[in-house]
Amino acid sequence: MPDALAFAQYRGFKCYLPLALFTFLLLGSNFSFALDGLKNFDIPSQPLANALVEFADRTGMAALIDAELAKGLQSSAIKGRLLPADALRVLLAGTGLSIRYAGATAFTVGPKVSEQESGAAQSQKQRPADYDAYFSHVQGMIERILCQNDETRPGQYRTAFQIWIGDAGTIQALHPLGTSGDEHRDESIAKFMANASVAPPPPGLPQPVTIVLQPRTYTLTCADMLHSRQ
Numbered sequence: 001m002p003d004a005l006a007f008a009q010y011r012g013f014k015c016y017l018p019l020a021l022f023t024f025l026l027l028g029s030n031f032s033f034a035l036d037g038l039k040n041f042d043i044p045s046q047p048l049a050n051a052l053v054e055f056a057d058r059t060g061m062a063a064l065i066d067a068e069l070a071k072g073l074q075s076s077a078i079k080g081r082l083l084p085a086d087a088l089r090v091l092l093a094g095t096g097l098s099i100r101y102a103g104a105t106a107f108t109v110g111p112k113v114s115e116q117e118s119g120a121a122q123s124q125k126q127r128p129a130d131y132d133a134y135f136s137h138v139q140g141m142i143e144r145i146l147c148q149n150d151e152t153r154p155g156q157y158r159t160a161f162q163i164w165i166g167d168a169g170t171i172q173a174l175h176p177l178g179t180s181g182d183e184h185r186d187e188s189i190a191k192f193m194a195n196a197s198v199a200p201p202p203p204g205l206p207q208p209v210t211i212v213l214q215p216r217t218y219t220l221t222c223a224d225m226l227h228s229r230q
Contacts, residue, residue, distance in 0.1 A: 041078040041087050051075035051091055052109060057212060059084045061107060069097060069111060134202055135209075138165070141198045142211055147222035152188050154213045154222075157181055162208035163193065169200040175208065 043054050049070040055061075061084070076093045088099055088107070098112040146152040159180035164173040174193045179186050201207075 038081050038083060039087070040081050043075070043078045043087075043091065045075055045077040048073040048075045048092075048095060048097075055084075055088060055091060057214075070109070073097070131202060131205060134199065134205070138198050138209060139211065142193075142196070143213075143222075145192050145196050146189065146213075149188060149192070151182075151185050152192060156215060157185065158213065158215050159186070159189065160210065160212040161189070161193070162210045164208050165198060165201050165205070167200060169198045171196045171198070173208075177210065 039059065041055075041058065043051055043058070045051075046054075047070075052070070052075075055078075073095045075091045075095070078087045078090050082090070085099075092099065092109070096112060097109050100108045100110065143154050146154050157180040160177040162175040162177060163171050166172045171193055174190055176186065176190070180189065
């Protein structure tokens with residue numbers, strides 16, 4: 001959990017508004033998107049943090065963003081059918097920031113550094129790639145939890161929220177980033193998350209973890225997910 005937090009009450013469940021620098025985005029439920037597939041982009045120039053969220057949302061990738069670095073920066077517009085890697089380079093043009101990929105499904109954005117500096121920094125902290133399995137686990141567990149109720153079953157709505165995960169894996173706080181379009185469903189999601197647990201996080205995990213659920217066709221049905229848990 002971050003050292004400094006502002007907080008508010010959200011229908012009886014603690015919702016922390018982070019003062020931390022990092023937000024990790026886990027977007028969608030299907031991480032089959034690859035860097036080598038052409039996609040249609042139409043992302044206007046806007047504050048960089050917003051553009052990166054929209055890019056990650058469009059591609060289904062996970063993105064680690066330093067919000068402090070992105071503050072005050074403007075993205076370049078992207079329009080057309082491009083490879084995601086090319087589109088991301090265009091988006092970051094002129095910002096002075098660089099891209100680091102953690103496989104085909106995740107990337108980080110940070111300051112440009114020399115190879116020597118980058119190697120030294122990575123030796124002192126866990127690499128984003130080391131978190132991949134954990135992020136997949138968290139996403140899967142949350143989907144299984146929400147699959148237990150017809151109203152909250154993923155795939156039929158879009159919603160986003162941030163969670164803070166304690167050392168033992170309990171979800172200690174939730175901050176909604178929007179609405180699913182149904183107030184009662186929003187309350188149900190918050191209720192399920194308040195009682196949820198996942199595996200203990202790896203050391204140094206950037207928090208909060210932001211979950212975005214998309215109204216898309218899932219590779220696995222809820223029945224498959226619940227069966228795999230048995």
